[in-house]
Amino acid sequence: MSVIEVRELTKVFKIPKKEIGLTGxxxxxxxxxxxxxxxxxxxxxxxxxGEVVGYIGVNGAGKSTTIKMLTGILVPxxxxxxxxxxxxHKERVANAREIGVVFGQRTQxxxxxxxxxxxxLVARIYQVPxxxxxxxxxxxxxxxxxxxxxxxxxxxxxxxxxxxxxxxxTLIHEPRVVYLxxxxxxxxxxxxxxxxxxxxxxxxTKSTTVVLTTHDLGDIEELCKRxxxxxxxxxxxxxxxxxxxxxxxxxxxxxFETIHSSERVTLPSGAETTHVEPRRLTVxxxxxxxxxSQVAAALMNQIEVKDxxxxxxxxxxxxxxxxxxxxxxxxx
Amino acid sequence: MTRYLSLYGYFLIQRFKILMExxxxxxxxxxxxxxxxAASLATIWVVMRQIPSLNGWNFYExxxxxxxxxxxxxxxxxxxxxxxxxxxxxxxxxxxDRFLVRPIDPLFHLLADRxxxxxxxxxxxxxxxxxxxxxxxxxxxxxLRAIYILVAVISGGIIFIAxxxxxxxxxxxxxxxIPVTQVVFNMNEFAKYPLNxxxxxxxxxxxxxxxxxxxxxxPASYLLGRDAGxxxxxxxxxxxxxxxxxxxxxxxxxxxxxxxxx
Ligand SMILES: Nc1ncnc2c1ncn2[C@@H]1O[C@H](COP(=O)(O)OP(=O)(O)O)[C@@H](O)[C@H]1O
Ligand SMILES: [Mg+2]
Numbered sequence: 001m002s003v004i005e006v007r008e009l010t011k012v013f014k015i016p017k018k019e020i021g022l023t024g025x026x027x028x029x030x031x032x033x034x035x036x037x038x039x040x041x042x043x044x045x046x047x048x049x050g051e052v053v054g055y056i057g058v059n060g061a062g063k064s065t066t067i068k069m070l071t072g073i074l075v076p077x078x079x080x081x082x083x084x085x086x087x088x089h090k091e092r093v094a095n096a097r098e099i100g101v102v103f104g105q106r107t108q109x110x111x112x113x114x115x116x117x118x119x120x121l122v123a124r125i126y127q128v129p130x131x132x133x134x135x136x137x138x139x140x141x142x143x144x145x146x147x148x149x150x151x152x153x154x155x156x157x158x159x160x161x162x163x164x165x166x167x168x169x170t171l172i173h174e175p176r177v178v179y180l181x182x183x184x185x186x187x188x189x190x191x192x193x194x195x196x197x198x199x200x201x202x203x204x205t206k207s208t209t210v211v212l213t214t215h216d217l218g219d220i221e222e223l224c225k226r227x228x229x230x231x232x233x234x235x236x237x238x239x240x241x242x243x244x245x246x247x248x249x250x251x252x253x254x255x256f257e258t259i260h261s262s263e264r265v266t267l268p269s270g271a272e273t274t275h276v277e278p279r280r281l282t283v284x285x286x287x288x289x290x291x292x293s294q295v296a297a298a299l300m301n302q303i304e305v306k307d308x309x310x311x312x313x314x315x316x317x318x319x320x321x322x323x324x325x326x327x328x329x330x331x332x
Numbered sequence: 333m334t335r336y337l338s339l340y341g342y343f344l345i346q347r348f349k350i351l352m353e354x355x356x357x358x359x360x361x362x363x364x365x366x367x368x369x370a371a372s373l374a375t376i377w378v379v380m381r382q383i384p385s386l387n388g389w390n391f392y393e394x395x396x397x398x399x400x401x402x403x404x405x406x407x408x409x410x411x412x413x414x415x416x417x418x419x420x421x422x423x424x425x426x427x428x429d430r431f432l433v434r435p436i437d438p439l440f441h442l443l444a445d446r447x448x449x450x451x452x453x454x455x456x457x458x459x460x461x462x463x464x465x466x467x468x469x470x471x472x473x474x475x476l477r478a479i480y481i482l483v484a485v486i487s488g489g490i491i492f493i494a495x496x497x498x499x500x501x502x503x504x505x506x507x508x509x510i511p512v513t514q515v516v517f518n519m520n521e522f523a524k525y526p527l528n529x530x531x532x533x534x535x536x537x538x539x540x541x542x543x544x545x546x547x548x549x550x551p552a553s554y555l556l557g558r559d560a561g562x563x564x565x566x567x568x569x570x571x572x573x574x575x576x577x578x579x580x581x582x583x584x585x586x587x588x589x590x591x592x593x594x
Contacts, residue, residue, distance in 0.1 A: 013592065068593065073432045075590045089590060096435040108430040110445075112350045124342055125434055127335075 003177055003209045004047040004070065008079035011040040011065050011233075039065040041233035042079065049176075050207035052199070054224035054241065056214065062233040063213040064103070067179045070211070071101050083177060097126065100175035102166055104182035109154045115165050116150040119172060126173035133172070140168040143198050160191035167195060171202055177209045178202075184216050196222050217312070221245070229322060237322050248318045250288050253311050254295060256281045259304040266302070271295050336440055343444040351449055358449060365409075365453040369402070373461075376524070389526045392468040393556055398524050399461030400481075401548035402454050404488025405520065408496055409451030411489075414442050415496040416513060419503035428589070439497075439582060458485075471555060480554065487571035488547030492520075494574035495542060501585035504592075520544045526552075539563070546570045 014034040018024075040062040047053055057063050068074040069081050072088035072095050081088055088095045101108075109118040123133045141147050144164040154162060163183060170178065180199070184192045200223060202208050212223060220227060220241060227244065229237040237244070253274070256262075261278045270289025275282035285295050292310055299305060351358045376398060380391040389397075414421070422428040422442065431438035462481065466473060499516050503509035519537075523544035527535045538545040546567040554564035 065593075068429070071433050073429050073590065074593055092432065093435045096433055099433065101433045103426070103429065106426055106430075108433075110346070110350075112353070113346055114349075117346050117349060121342065121346055124339060125436055 001049045002046050003049045003051075003084055004045075004211070005082040006043055006045050006066075006070075006079070007081075009040055009043045009066065009069060009076055009081055010038070010078045011062070011069060011074060012077040013037040013039055038233050040069070040076075040230075043230065043233070043235045045228055045235065045238055047209060047211065049209055050203065051226060052203050052210040052212065052223050054212050054214065054220040054227040055230070056220065056227055057230040061230045063230065064181055066230070067101070067181050067211065067213070071099060071179060072096065097173070098176045100170040100173070100178045102163075102170050102178075102180045102183050104163070104180075104185045107154055107162060107166060109165060109169055111155045112153050114151045114153055115146070115157075118154065118165075119169055122169045123172055128173050136172055136174070140172070143201065144168055144194065160187050163187060163191065163195060167198060171208075174206060175208065178211070180210065180212045180214075182213055182215070184214060184219055192216070192218065199223060244318065244322075248321065249312075250286050251284055252287055252292060254283050254285070254292060255309050255311070256283070256296075256299060256303075256305050257307040259306055262303050265299060268294050268298050271298075336436075339436070340440075340444050344447050347447045347449075361450040362453040365450050366457065369454060369457045372524075373398070387526055387529045392465045393552070394525060395461050396465035396469075396555065397526060397548045397552040399458045399463075399465060400484060400488060400551050401458075401520060401523050401544070402461060403458030403485045404492050404547040406451040406454035406458055407485070407489025408492035409454060410448055411451075412443050412493045412496060413448035413451070414446050415493070415500040416510060418442065418500050419506070419508040419510065423503050423589075424507050432590075438586065439579075466555070469556070477555060480551070484547075484551035484567050487567035488551070490571035490575050491543055491547050491567075494571070494578035497575075497578040498581045501581050504585035504589045516542060520547070523548045543570050543574065 013036070015037055017033040017035050043062075043066065055063055055066065065074065069076050070083055070088055072092040075089045083095055084098055086095050108122075109115065110121070113121070119137070128136070141150075144167065146164060146168060149157065149161055149165060152161070154165065157165060167183070178199075184195060187195070196219060199210060199212075203210055203223075210223070212219060214220060224241055226239065227237065227241050228235060255275075258279050258281060262276070262281050265273070265281070267273070267283060268285075268290045271283055271285035273281060274284045281299075283295055283299070285292070296305075296308060376394060377391070380386070380394060384390065386394060408415075418428070422431075428438075428442075431441040434441060465471075471477070495516050496513055499513040500509050502512045506512070519542045522530065522534060522538055527538055527545050527549045530538075535545070538549075546563075550560060550564050551567060553560035
């Protein structure tokens with residue numbers, strides 16, 4: 001069953017143009033000029049019940065704006081959105097009962113209240129039945145290790161603790177659709193791992209539909225079978241993560257710091273230099289054709305290397321390549 | 333309705349738990365409003381010593397006006413203080429969005445989010461002043477007068493809330509609404525004195541446009557048996573009309589917000 005349906009969804013912001021000087025300010029007051037900013041541009045997709053979809057794109061791509069339209073916070077400029085068959089804005093309250101939202105970096109809990117009191121309050125707002133609430137509380141406490149946090153006010157929590165608390169509060173009414181807008185930003189690996197496990201578990205046991213935005217490829221790889229990529233408001237990819245991984249996951253990059261500025265170097269097949277600076281050299285290689293040690297060995301035979309580091313291509317560079325049509329070209 | 337009432341009660345309990353945690357703050361907050369009250373009262377006292385009668389109103393009569401106004405104001409202070417800070421605390425930070433993803437009315441959520449205990453001091457002060465005034469003037473507290481005062485105070489509170497709600501809505505355009513709210517709110521200073529001492533224009537302004545007169549002067553006129561015409565019965569009507577208008581204005585602001593975001 002299709003849970004989220006988005007057709008030609010568009011959001012254009014009108015930003016008042018700032019004018020300089022007093023006359024400018026007066027002019028702006030009586031004849032305000034606006035700049036149009038298309039944050040989401042005729043986007044189409046459909047998400048089925050129980051899917052976990054990565055909604056990715058660089059900063060300012062339009063991810064949060066899309067989520068705000070799906071949660072009923074913002075009204076689309078044109079096009080339409082349906083969540084569980086409802087218009088999220090027109091039927092905001094009915095929609096709100098069925099969804100949960102995390103905006104990373106913000107909290108929906110009360111700053112000064114002990115966490116457990118915040119949770120109680122949230123449960124009341126959503127009218128979670130008492131016995132159900134008790135049961136979920138126990139489960140969540142165990143999975144997210146919340147017991148020792150119950151009496152801590154949010155203001156005294158670390159980032160990771162806050163996010164665990166936030167997730168519990170977002171899922172305590174067992175929403176059918178969950179939007180997670182950068183839930184792992186700034187968290188350390190252990191917390192990230194715990195949060196991913198929790199999301200996975202909720203999805204598997206309750207068929208919760210999850211839309212996840214993140215800059216962390218790890219989140220995507222562990223949770224999502226499908227990704228939707230947007231860039232400058234336009235949908236540029238919608239499909240399995242596997243395809244992307246096959247195309248780009250096979251690449252690794254090694255950056256070498258060299259003693260002398262490097263001349264031309266010969267590399268094993270499957271490897272190429274992508275970036276040359278004085279005393280710094282970046283090599284990209286295809287893991288299916290060669291290995292890091294072969295590349296490093298080949299290079300060290302030719303030039304003196306002070307240091308080197310291995311990295312996976314980051315999301316931004318993948319998106320850029322997809323945008324440049326790399327995916328189509330390579331798939332063809 | 334009952335759901336909202338019980339929810340409000342629950343919000344209130346949580347709020348007091350926080351306040352008890354910051355006991356010192358609680359007392360400072362209550363004390364500071366009391367000190368401000370004292371200063372305000374001292375001003376009236378000084379004024380009334382110079383001119384023992386303000387257009388026919390003596391000190392204790394003015395105190396009745398002042399007491400009614402204080403009680404009305406204390407109601408906004410307690411139940412709707414977040415209208416002052418909506419721009420800074422909720423819209424600018426994006427926290428307002430959390431009200432919109434919850435299955436309750438966002439205005440209710442905003443108001444319930446922070447009961448402001450500072451108003452309690454004013455509520456008590458206002459009640460005491462009304463008592464002192466009526467006692468000194470030998471105005472007996474008959475059941476009819478008691479009901480009248482109750483209705484007048486609630487209406488007064490609603491009038492204050494309505495005006496603050498209208499001005500707070502500007503936060504959806506300006507982000508910061510405090511300056512706008514301040515301008516309208518400060519007009520209540522005029523309503524600390526009998527309206528008949530002012531120029532007609534100000535009287536009309538405070539009766540029909542920014543109707544603080546219905547919080548203090550008109551109810552006081554009734555209680556003191558002064559002839560002010562049928563307006564003395566209009567406080568609940570004016571309160572109802574203004575709160576309905578204010579809610580419309582608020583909904584209009586909300587619609588604007590859903591178009592523009594923070
Ligand atoms: N309330 C707003 N008013 C005007 N412009 C906005 C508003 N919210 C977002 N934008 C603009 O829309 C674009 C998309 O923003 P956003 O959806 O937050 O991107 P993302 O979440 O992908 O980083 C950005 O250029 C941003 O500056
Ligand atoms: Mg964002």
